[in-house]
Amino acid sequence: MPVPAATRRHLRKLLRGTLGLAIGATTAFAEFFYVLFGGIALAIPALRRPVFAGARALSEVERRRLEKYFGAENATDHTxxxxxxxxxxxxxxxxxxxxxxxxxxxxxxxxxxxxxxxxNGESPGGGAPADWYDFVTTTLFGALLVFLAVQGLVGIATLDRKLARRFLGPSKKEQLRRRVSELATSRAEVVEAVNDERRRIERDLHDGVQQRLVALGMLLGRARRAADPDHASELLRQAHEESQRALNDLREVSWRVYPIALDTDGLHPALEALAERSGVPVHLRVDLPERPAAAIETVVYFVASEAVTNTIKHAAATRIDIEAERDGDSVRVRITDDGTGGARESGGGLSGLARRVAAADGEFTVDSPPGGPTVVTAVLPCA
Known part of the structure; x- marks a missing residue:
């Protein structure tokens, strides 16, 4: 039986964190002796500069360890x-x-x-046969020790991150630099997302609506030149059907540009309409006590819409689940399908979604192991 993807992620995170703690425990011995003898050396003015330089090198080792194994980013400009x-x-x-x-x-x-x-039938410690209660007491005592060990390691990891944030956290200058970098990246993502949307609309109009209108014009031209009234009537009937198909294509393009239901009714009805129009059964769950901002609703809708479209085109799925819910100060939307998997965030449609979410200062992840399931998640801040 294959291990679920979420379980594999938690196991990898647990192993990575344990390795990070083990490395931190090893470096602590070197840091202890450095603090002991370095503190004494600070009494000599000529040695202060090299002592501080060595301390900065050791703290840089800790900063990189916390970043690699715990995902805790800190500044590099500390003294x-x-x-x-x-x-x-x-x-x-x-x-x-x-x-x-x-x-x-x-x-x-x-x-x-x-x-x-x-x-082997012996009681703990040996020397006597095991009684029935030995198994119970050993199990309970072992579970208690495991719980205390896990809590201790989690507490050490938490304290380690907080200490680094307290002493090595970014200065105001570093925070400003990071924010400027984030804004520049977001601006580039917005421009790229708009260009992608424009190209997609042009492609839909050219390949769909324009071709329908050309065919409609040809049918009307043939009807005007037809000498046989019955043949002309048949051509007009075909032209009428073609006009209906062109109207449906135009309506589909307008829905993909911006569904009017978002403005009039909100996110839930727009997602319901998306589920009704899907060729694969869609199960929808929306838990949003309050309407998010219009910009957030738009991004959530297009993440769900594009994910559903990609699933129908490429995943050979039989079921799609859409969940939109409030998560603290954020809105989380998760789209899950039971398809073939193998989707990549760098793929055509999903990369556009990643840029759209990044432009809203959100987080976008794709978990799609071969064989499925595929889980597309976007977390968007509401504040």
Missing amino acids: GRRAMAYLVPRCVVGLLGAGILILTLLGAASGVIVIHQLL
């Missing part, structure tokens, strides 16, 4: 004096983490020995 101040509590936290890891390993080894004794 050596601030780095030295950071290493003092950091080495204490790291040594505490090392102690918890060592106790966890010893507990795991002891657990293996106890389980081996119980399976």
Whole structure:
């Protein structure tokens, strides 16, 4: 039975975090001795500069570790004096983490020995036959130790990130630089998203509506030149049907440009209309106590619309689930299908969605292992 994608992600995150804690516990010993002897060396003015330089190098190692294994980003413009101040509590936290890891390993080894004794019919510690309550007490006590070990490691990881944020967090200058960079990127994403939308509209009009109107004009021309009234009547009937198809194509293009239901009724009715027009059964769940801003509703709708379109075209799915809900100060929309999987965020349609979401300062993810299912998620801030 294959392991679900969400479970695999959690396992990878757990293993990555444990490795990050183990590395942090190792570097804590070096940091402890550096703080001990470096603090003494600071009493000599000539040694202060190299001591602060070394502290900055050690803090940079910790910054990269936290970024790689925990996704915690901090600034690189902190001073050596601030780095030295950071290493003092950091080495204490790291040594505490090392102690918890060592106790966890010893507990795991002891657990293996106890389980081996119980399976051989001996009580924990050996020397006597096992009673029925030995299994119960061992299980309960082991579960309690596992819980305490996990909570201890989670607490160390949390404290480690908070210390780095407190001492190595971005300065006001760095925050301003990052914000300018984000705004420049968002502006580029907006321009690219608008250009993609314009090209798509031009393509839909050229390949759909324009071809219908050309065919309509040809039918009307043939009807005008027809000498046989019955033949002319048949051509007019075909022209009328072609005009209906052109009208439907034009209505479809207008829906993809901007559905009027978003303005008049809101996101829920617009998504219901999207589900009704889909060629694959769509199950919709919307939990939004309050209407988001119009810009957010528009992005949510187009994420759902494009994801459904891609699923119908490429995924060979039999079911699509759309969920839109409030998540704190954000709106989360998740589109799941049971198709063949293998979708990539860098693909044509999905890359356009990623740019559209990024332009709204949102987060866009695609989880689509081979064989499915495919989960497209967008989180958009409401504040």
